Structure formats: structure tokens, C-alpha cells
């Protein structure tokens with residue numbers, strides 16, 4: 001099925017009647033007159049998972065917000081089991097059994113897990129007393145069901161983002177929910193956690209008849225769990241149909257465009273696609289992995305780390321080289337993020353020797369690191385200081401404002417020129433003059449990357465640089481990072497939990513495990529996904 005009025009229906013599930021389900025019909029939403037959704041129709045039936053994909057800024061989150069009552073559409077209707085709904089606010093949607101988990105987490109880190117579970121619906125024993133023990137027991141039950149090993153009496157903030165993300169979803173399923181809307185729920189998860197979440201979604205739909213609308217950029221995850229798939233392109237439904245009848249190659253082409261799709265196929269890098277399908281996409285068979293030249297003999301490292309001990313790190317030694325991308329791979333808790341934090345002075349260094357461009361290096365804090373040419377892009381874009389109310393250009397030049405100051409006056413034209421150059425380079429889509437929060441999640445990530453580049457780093461440290469970014473843009477970012485290394489001689493260090501990304505972007509690869517790295521470098525072209533996993537998992 002194609003066209004803006006195509007409906008996602010599905011095979012399997014609980015065999016619902018024709019009118020059953022949560023249905024958005026002909027939804028139009030405009031911002032400042034610009035259409036973001038142009039007549040979108042989607043149905044989520046009980047017992048089914050509808051997978052929603054689309055490029056960054058395609059309108060996926062906007063559609064979710066419409067269905068969750070967070071925003072009102074300009075045109076179109078929303079109905080539940082055939083009954084038309086006026087979703088005047090999130091509370092109305094919740095009452096109708098529609099729960100939403102957004103990319104931005106909403107739980108309160110200072111409260112305990114039990115308090116978060118029962119936020120706004122505390123259980124009481126009598127008029128005045130809270131049923132503390134009952135709530136604690138129920139919270140324990142809930143976390144157990146989701147396989148979360150946590151202490152429900154501890155503040156939530158004590159736990160990593162992945163745990164918080166799973167807990168949000170757990171809580172969302174609690175409130176007599178009939179329809180669950182999930183906006184990229186796996187971006188902070190990895191490996192086993194992703195599998196567990198997908199498994200849960202499957203059992204919640206099959207056994208409890210929950211209907212799920214799942215936004216996910218990773219097609220392998222989506223195809224593993226969804227009954228039907230809807231591809232949004234520029235606010236219109238371009239593809240909709242049962243997964244068995246919807247070719248992944250068509251979905252990629254619709255989202256990423258022909259050129260990126262062919263590139264993905266040619267390099268054989270997209271393991272989310274079976275190789276047979278990739279072959280169909282490109283003119284011939286996949287060519288295998290990108291060749292990587294070996295480190296030249298006598299090459300001098302730009303970063304030399306020996307015996308580094310810091311919070312989360314027991315013994316790290318490694319070298320990174322100018323003109324090359326070093327991929328740092330490891331499981332959660334291996335110390336890969338802590339390594340970057342120590343390198344920019346966010347965590348104290350307890351022991352070890354660091355050299356940067358041949359000089360001893362001991363970062364005191366991120367601005368000290370920046371002055372030494374080291375710039376860090378964290379994986380937490382929300383924490384990492386996007387200033388929501390400012391436009392994209394200002395956000396980009398914020399750390400280097402002093403460079404645009406002439407006699408105390410800001411040269412705004414020069415600022416805009418510089419920011420525009422980076423935004424063009426990264427294809428930032430959306431209204432660049434509007435507050436940056438109005439950009440889609442993936443485009444905000446691109447703005448942050450642009451900001452890192454505007455600081456003209458010599459050593460660029462990136463933690464999960466393509467989190468939440470669509471498959472087309474992901475390829476572009478990888479190419480850009482490789483170019484920054486090969487053409488500008490930058491040293492680029494990429495931490496990623498995606499093996500695919502590590503192999504695609506890196507020249508050299510090191511693995512971390514239990515806070516250790518022995519510095520053994522492997523050429524990316526000599527590794528395979530399986531081998532990389534074996535090295536890291538074997539060591540874990």
C-alpha cells in the first residue's frame with residue numbers, strides 16, 4: 001500500500017474486529033504554516049506492534065505526540081475502538097488507555113524507584129497513611145517482571161540511563177494501558193537489554209493484547225518485533241503494510257534515499273539487512289568492507305595513555321593516531337564512557353601517564369581540555385547542554401563565542417555564517433532560526449556534533465555519535481568523521497555500543513572490558529562483527 005491514506009494493518013495478533021484499535025486518520029499538523037504531518041493515517045490494533053520509521057524530522061515524534069494528547073492536530077481525527085476522541089491533553093489520553101514513553105525521560109532522579117512508580121497515584125491505607133510496604137512490594141514485582149536488578153528504595157538517579165529507560169516503559173505498562181506509544185526506546189540500551197525489551201513488547205502484545213506503536217531507527221529491531229511497518233517521509237505515509245510483505249530495501253530507499261541505500265549496499269556494511277537483499281539494492285553483489293590502510297611504520301601517536309586509573313577504569317593503555325579514527329568498543333560497564341570522561345577532566349585521574357601531541361597531559365576540566373585541543377561530545381544530548389530556547393546557530397557557536405567578539409560586540413553575521421557552514425555539512429533539517437528544541441531529536445544531535453566541530457578540535461572524542469540518527473544521516477556522519485581524520489589530520493575517537501558503527505567508522509579498533517584496555521589495536525578491515533563481539537564478550 002502506498003500514499004498518504006495508506007493504513008497499517010497487520011496479520012496475526014488477537015484477531016481484532018475491523019473498527020478496533022487506536023486510529024489516527026488524516027492527521028495534519030503545521031508549525032508556522034509549514035506542514036509537518038500531511039494527512040497521516042495509522043491504526044494500532046490490540047495485540048499488534050506497528051513499527052514507525054522515517055528520516056530525522058519526518059514527523060514520527062509529532063505523530064506520537066498527537067496520539068498522546070500532547071499536541072492538537074490541525075486536521076484529522078483520532079478514535080479508539082471506533083469512538084471518536086477529543087484528546088485535549090495527556091491526562092485524557094492516559095484515561096483512554098494511551099501511554100507514551102518519549103525519548104526524553106520524565107521520571108524524577110531524586111525520588112526512589114518506588115516513589116517514581118507511584119508518582120501521582122500513591123496507594124493509601126486509610127485517609128492519611130501511605131501504604132509504603134504495599135507500594136514497595138508492587139514496585140519490586142514490577143522491576144522483577146522487567147528483569148531489572150535494582151533496589152526499589154534507592155533514588156532512581158543512582159542508576160544508568162538504560163535502567164531508567166526500561167523503568168519508564170515498565171511504569172507505562174502499569175496504568176491500565178491499552179495502547180503503548182514508544183519513541184525510540186532502545187537508543188540507550190544495548191545487546192541483552194534490547195533483546196529483553198523486544199521480548200517484553202512481544203509478550204505484552206501477544207498475551208495482554210496491548211497495542212504498540214514503536215518508533216525505531218534500527219530496522220533489524222523493528223522487523224524482529226513488529227507486525228506491520230509504516231514509513232513516514234516528509235510527513236506522509238510512504239509505505240505501510242505487514243512486515244512479511246514489506247521489503248526492507250524499499251523502506252531504506254524511502255527513508256535514506258537511493259544514494260545512501262546504494263552506498264549501504266555496496267559496502268555490505270548494513271547487517272540489519274540480509275546480504276541477499278543488499279545485493280538486490282546495489283547493481284552487483286556487496287563489495288565487502290571498506291579497506292583500511294595499516295598504521296604506517298614509525299607513526300607517532302597524538303594521544304598516548306599508559307596505566308590510566310580513574311573512576312570506572314582500573315588499567316587502560318592505548319594509543320590514538322592523527323589522521324585516523326580509533327573505535328573504542330566494549331559492553332556496558334566496560335569503562336568506555338569513563339575513559340572519555342577522564343580524558344576531558346570530568347572524572348579525576350588517580351594514576352597513569354597521559355601524553356597529548358608529545359607533551360604530558362593532565363586535564364583539569366573540559367575547558368582546560370578544550371584549550372589543549374580536546375573536544376568531547378557526550379552521549380547524553382539532553383544533559384550535554386543544548387540550550388533549548390536558543391536557535392541552532394547560537395547553540396553551535398556558544399563555546400566559541402569569544403572568537404566572534406570585536407571590541408566586546410558580537411559579530412552576528414560571522415557567527416551565522418560559521419554555524420551555517422557546519423549545519424550544511426551535517427544536513428541539519430528543520431527551522432534553523434527557531435529554538436533548537438523544535439528540531440527533531442536526530443537533528444538536535446547533528447547540532448551538537450556541529451558544535452563540537454566548531455571548536456576546531458585536534459582530538460575529537462565522541463560517545464555514541466549517531467544515537468537517534470536515521471540510517472541515511474548515520475552514513476553521512478560516518479563519512480564526515482573519516483574525512484575529518486583523513487583530510488584534516490584530526491584524531492577521532494569514537495565510542496560506540498554498535499559493532500556495525502565501530503567497523504564502519506574506524507581505522508583502528510580497541511576493546512574495553514571491566515575498566516581495562518591493553519592497547520592492542522586491530523585494523524577495522526580485519527575484523528568482522530562476529531569477531532568483534534567475540535573479543536569483547538570473551539573478555540567480559
Ligand SMILES: Nc1ncnc2c1ncn2[C@@H]1O[C@H](COP(=O)(O)OP(=O)(O)OP(=O)(O)O)[C@@H](O)[C@H]1O
Nearest residue numbers: 031056057058059060061062430438439440441442
Ligand atoms: N514545537 C515545534 N515547533 C516548530 N517545529 C517543530 C516543533 N516540533 C517539531 N517541529 C518540526 O517538525 C518536524 C518533525 O519533527 P519530529 O520531531 O516529529 O521528527 P522525527 O521524525 O521524530 O525525527 P527524529 O527521528 O529526528 O526524532 C521537524 O522538522 C521539526 O523541526
